[in-house]
Amino acid sequence: MAVxxxxxxxxxxxxAGRDFIRDIVAADLTSGQHKTVVTRFPPEPNGYLHxxxxxxxxxxxxxxxxxxxxxxxxxxxxxxxxxxQEFIDAIARDVRWLGFDWGGHLYHASDYFERLYxxxxxxxxxxxxxxxxxxxxxxxxxxxxxxxxxxxxPFRDRxxxxxxxxxxxxxxxEFPNGARVLRAKxxxxxxxxxxxxxxxxxxxxxxxxxxxxEWKIYPSYDYAHGQSDAIEHITHSxxxxxxxxxxxxxxxxxxHLPVPSRPRQYEFAxxxxxxxxxxxxxxxxxxQDGHVAGWDDPRMPTIAGLRRRGVPPQAVRxxxxxxxxxxxxxxxxxxxxxxxxxxxLNKTAQRRMAVLRPxxxxxxxxxxxxxxxxxxxxxxxxxxxxxxxxxxxRDLYIERDxxxxxxxxxxxRLSPGAEVRLRYAYFITCKSVVKDDKGKVVELHxxxxxxxxxxxxxxxxxxxxxxxxxxxAHAKTAEVRLYNPLFNKPDPAGGEGFASDxxxxxxxxxxxxxxxxxxVGGNSAEPVQFERLGYFVADPDSTPERPVxxxxxGLRDTFAKEVxxxx
RNA sequence: UGGGGGAUAGUUCAACGGUAGAACAGCGGACUCUGACUCCGUUAAUCUAGGUUCGAAUCCUAGUCCCCCAGCCA
Numbered sequence: 001m002a003v004x005x006x007x008x009x010x011x012x013x014x015x016a017g018r019d020f021i022r023d024i025v026a027a028d029l030t031s032g033q034h035k036t037v038v039t040r041f042p043p044e045p046n047g048y049l050h051x052x053x054x055x056x057x058x059x060x061x062x063x064x065x066x067x068x069x070x071x072x073x074x075x076x077x078x079x080x081x082x083x084x085q086e087f088i089d090a091i092a093r094d095v096r097w098l099g100f101d102w103g104g105h106l107y108h109a110s111d112y113f114e115r116l117y118x119x120x121x122x123x124x125x126x127x128x129x130x131x132x133x134x135x136x137x138x139x140x141x142x143x144x145x146x147x148x149x150x151x152x153x154p155f156r157d158r159x160x161x162x163x164x165x166x167x168x169x170x171x172x173x174e175f176p177n178g179a180r181v182l183r184a185k186x187x188x189x190x191x192x193x194x195x196x197x198x199x200x201x202x203x204x205x206x207x208x209x210x211x212x213x214e215w216k217i218y219p220s221y222d223y224a225h226g227q228s229d230a231i232e233h234i235t236h237s238x239x240x241x242x243x244x245x246x247x248x249x250x251x252x253x254x255x256h257l258p259v260p261s262r263p264r265q266y267e268f269a270x271x272x273x274x275x276x277x278x279x280x281x282x283x284x285x286x287x288q289d290g291h292v293a294g295w296d297d298p299r300m301p302t303i304a305g306l307r308r309r310g311v312p313p314q315a316v317r318x319x320x321x322x323x324x325x326x327x328x329x330x331x332x333x334x335x336x337x338x339x340x341x342x343x344x345l346n347k348t349a350q351r352r353m354a355v356l357r358p359x360x361x362x363x364x365x366x367x368x369x370x371x372x373x374x375x376x377x378x379x380x381x382x383x384x385x386x387x388x389x390x391x392x393x394r395d396l397y398i399e400r401d402x403x404x405x406x407x408x409x410x411x412x413r414l415s416p417g418a419e420v421r422l423r424y425a426y427f428i429t430c431k432s433v434v435k436d437d438k439g440k441v442v443e444l445h446x447x448x449x450x451x452x453x454x455x456x457x458x459x460x461x462x463x464x465x466x467x468x469x470x471x472x473a474h475a476k477t478a479e480v481r482l483y484n485p486l487f488n489k490p491d492p493a494g495g496e497g498f499a500s501d502x503x504x505x506x507x508x509x510x511x512x513x514x515x516x517x518x519x520v521g522g523n524s525a526e527p528v529q530f531e532r533l534g535y536f537v538a539d540p541d542s543t544p545e546r547p548v549x550x551x552x553x554g555l556r557d558t559f560a561k562e563v564x565x566x567x
Numbered sequence: 568u569g570g571g572g573g574a575u576a577g578u579u580c581a582a583c584g585g586u587a588g589a590a591c592a593g594c595g596g597a598c599u600c601u602g603a604c605u606c607c608g609u610u611a612a613u614c615u616a617g618g619u620u621c622g623a624a625u626c627c628u629a630g631u632c633c634c635c636c637a638g639c640c641a
Contacts, residue, residue, distance in 0.1 A: 019580085044641055079640065136639060143637055147569045150637090181639055191570035193637050202639035221641045242635055245571045267572085269634095274578090280641090322590065324580040328573050329634050336579075336591050346604060381604075412602080421600060455600050466600045532601045559602040 019325035021266055025063055025236055034235045037069030041095065042109075042225070042239075044076045045087035045209070048295040048302045049094045051316070051337070052271040052278040058320040059268070060238055061100040072105040072232055078224050080208035088209065090295070094303035098313050105232075109224045110210045112231055116219050117171065119227060119257050120182060120200055124163045128256055129200060130156055131166040132183050139181075142188075143196050149189035150196045156185065170203055173216035177203050182217075186252065194249045198222055226250040230259035237263045240270040241327065271323070272331040275485035275492070275503075276301045282498050291502060292486070298539075298550050299486045299506050309483060310527045310537030310552030315344040334485065341553045345527055345535045350378045350385055353423065353468045354515045354530040354549075356480055358397035360443040360472065363428065366394040371473065374454065376424040388518050392425050395472035397514050398444075399532075402467045405433060405441060410562065412464035414444070421466040423531060427452040468531045475514035478547040481539065482508040513549075520547050527552055 028034045039060040043049065049057075064071035073095060077083050095102070123129035132155045134142065144150035158166075167182055169175065182201040190196055200223040207213050229237045237250075244267045254262060271278060278301055286292050286300070295302050298309035306316065319340040323332050353376075371393040378385035398414070407415040414420050419429040426448040434443035451458050455466075484506050492501035519528065527537040534554035541548045 023583090042641095046641085076641070082640075139639080140637075145569085145637055148637095149569085178639065183639095193570075195570095196637085199639050204639085218639095220639075225641085241572070243641090245636055247571090269573085322579080324590095326573095326580065328579095330579060333578050333591065339591060342603090351601080380601085410602095423600060463600090465602075468601075529601085529603090532603070534603095555601075555603050557602075562602085 019268075020327070021059065021236070021238060021268060021325055022063060022066070024266060025067055028235070029067060036235075037064060037067045038072070038233055038235045039064045039069065039238060040072040040074050040229065040232065040234050042074045042076045042228075043091050044079070044082075045084060045091060046079075046082040047087060047280040047284050048090050048300075048304055050278050050280075050283060050300075050302045051273065051276075051306065051319075052301075054098060054303060054316050055271045055320050055323070055325075056238070056240070057095055057098055057100060058317055059325060061095075061102075063236070063238075069235075070105060071100070071102060072107055072234070073102040074107040074109065074228060074232070076221065076225065076228075077108050077110045077208065077210065078219050078221060079204075080206040080218065081204060083209060085209045090304065094307075097303065097307060098316060107228075107232060108210055109219075109228050110208060112224070112228055113211060113215060113219070115231065116224055116227055120167065120219075120223075121164065122257060123184065123200075124167060124182075125160055126256065127160065127185065129163070129182055129184050130158050131163050131170070131180050132156070132197075133180050136178060143193065144188070146193070152188050153183070153197070156197070167201075170201065170217050171215075173205065175203055177205055179203060184223075184249075184252070186249075192245055192248060194222070194246050195252070198249060222246055222249050223253065226253050226263065226265070227257065227259060229263040230254060230257075230261050233261040234263040235261075237265045239265060239267055241267050241329070242270075243267055267327065268325050269327055269329050272329070273301065273337070274331055274334045274490040275487050276334065277487065277492055277494050277498055279494050282494060285498070286486075289499075291499070298481070299483050301486075308539065309550050310535060311341050312344050312348070312527065315341040318344065331491065338553050341535070342556070345529065345552065347381070349527045349529045349535055351376075351380070351529045351531050352516055352519050353390070353470055354478075354480070354513060354519065354533065354536070355397040355399055355468065355470050355475070356482075356510050356513045356530075356533065357400040358512060358514055359400045359403055359441065361396040361398050361428070361469070362443060362445050363394050363396065363448045364431065364445050365447045368394055370394065371471065374424050390424060390516055390518070391471040391474040392422075393471040393473045396422070396469045397472055397475060398422075398467055398469045402465075403430070403441070403444060408563070410559075413467055414446075414465075419463050421452070421455055421463045422469045423466050424455055425453075425469070426450070426455070427457060427461075427463055468533075470514045470516050472514075474517055476517055476520045476547065478513045478515045478520075478549060480510040480513040480536070480549045480551065482510065482551045484508065515547065515549075529555075 025037050041057050041060045061071040132153045142151045181199045183197040186195045188196045199220050201217045204218045247265050250265050296304035296308045319337045371391050373389040374392050375387050376390045377387045402413040404415050414430050416430050421427050428446040428448045430446050432445040436442050486506045487501045488503035489501045527535050530536050535552040536549040539548040539550045
């Protein structure tokens with residue numbers, strides 16, 4: 001840090017250049033336009049947060065953190081007909097889980113209802129707002145179209161006194177829903193439809209999660225948002241692209257009201273992901289219509305769903321950092337998220353063995369009724385995690401995929417006559433195959449080489465594959481849930497047609513999986529790697545008798561890719 | 568046909584008048600007691616046409632294509 005340089009200025013030098021938002025903030029700090037940066041994340045509590053919100057959260061909280069400022073969590077609760085306490089709680093929980101802290105700066109737009117009301121009267125007195133008695137339909141017709149100007153309301157020129165009287169009676173609850181609205185008096189001929197006398201207040205006889213039945217009128221988003229920003233001294237109000245043409249209106253309110261500060265709005269492109277839909281409307285429908293088990297179904301792109309699937313918050317933050325922030329609409333390949341998840345879990349998850357689709361193996365030359373302990377490391381790249389003992393015996397389970405009776409050239413796992421290594425155990429050779437009356441392979445008979453105990457051959461002989469296994473006598477049974485993309489098209493319909501793009505194979509339940517005993521009873525929420533398979537985490541549905549594991553993400557599988565895919 | 572935005576490798580993002588670069592994906596190889604990880608190499612882009620300039624992804628002009636807006640939703 002240079003002499004005389006503030007902390008914020010020093011931070012500005014480092015964070016600048018990452019994206020255009022940070023460039024703006026850095027410039028405002030170095031120019032002295034602002035001494036400190038204040039941002040906000042303003043969710044409407046009408047649903048759960050999803051990965052798209054995570055982008056916004058990381059941007060707003062991230063910018064504040066990097067530049068030594070602060071970020072407020074503000075619930076945009078201006079519409080009691082769709083907002084619920086459950087969502088308020090879930091949102092706060094999810095933001096915290098992502099690793100962000102709003103300190104004491106938790107707010108609600110409803111905290112400002114009284115002040116917003118006073119400012120509405122201020123606009124009326126200034127001749128800048130009026131009560132309109134037109135029906136919703138009349139307003140729509142008179143708003144004009146994209147190419148034709150609108151027409152002034154017949155109530156547009158009411159006197160200040162009449163407007164004040166009517167507005168107060170609206171507040172007092174004298175009129176039914178929809179009877180009247182308060183509108184700004186701007187310009188019915190504006191090319192920007194948001195400026196054609198937008199609605200400031202509508203009558204809503206509805207109970208609000210925080211203010212109860214105190215209010216009969218509620219402010220619109222446009223009227224509430226900028227002023228809330230101003231009240232909180234937000235410096236940079238960051239939102240998504242679709243609000244870009246609301247900015248003139250945002251500015252109009254701030255110019256005509258005695259607000260305590262002057263925030264600026266900046267817009268960035270929202271996140272889109274292949275094979276998923278990030279529309280609150282559709283996500284809500286998925287839950288309501290039972291296409292998924294709930295907001296936290298591990299197939300959902302919600303923060304709660306990702307968490308239950310075992311995705312670590314660090315991976316979500318890394319993902320957001322990777323995809324950047326810009327103004328061009330884009331669709332990010334879902335594989336990028338998978339990469340971030342694997343990258344983090346590869347470093348942190350301990351290794352265990354589990355067999356998902358079991359095939360029985362009998363080691364013919366291993367003594368019956370005997371077993372032994374073998375050593376297995378918990379993490380090959382992190383010796384500090386130590387090792388554990390695993391049981392070996394005569395009867396084992398291996399993965400069905402790891403055996404082929406008539407293997408193609410490139411298959412180097414088990415097949416008749418072939419020798420492979422059982423991880424941490426012995427080399428085994430397949431001697432014979434047992435089939436049922438339908439010709440299905442049900443059991444393998446193998447021999448083991450006692451000299452290869454631990455996994456190395458004293459004669460230096462090599463095998464082409466190492467496969468995972470569990471001891472049949474010691475393994476614990478479990479249910480394992482595999483998740484595939486919720487939609488089967490890279491660009492699923494975001495509107496009414498979404499249901500026809502749902503992937504019928506999005507959930508695959510394996511009820512006959514076997515786990516090494518070390519995996520059971522720890523009731524740990526820590527993700528683990530099932531060797532050669534992927535990353536898994538215990539699901540809350542687990543019971544002591546019946547563990548349930550979710551696959552967070554599979555390991556990269558270049559073999560499957562080469563031969564044309566497996567589950 | 569109104570208003571507001573946006574176009575750079577397959578994808579996402581850099582380059583802010585001076586050698587178009589990264590990540591993911593792809594392809595090839597090395598290593599390996601995970602067909603993982605890691606490492607090495609490699610394919611691959613400035614929407615089009617003019618203009619300004621010694622020099623243009625960047626500035627100018629004219630087009631093309633894409634997205635958003637006609638809720639008393641946010």
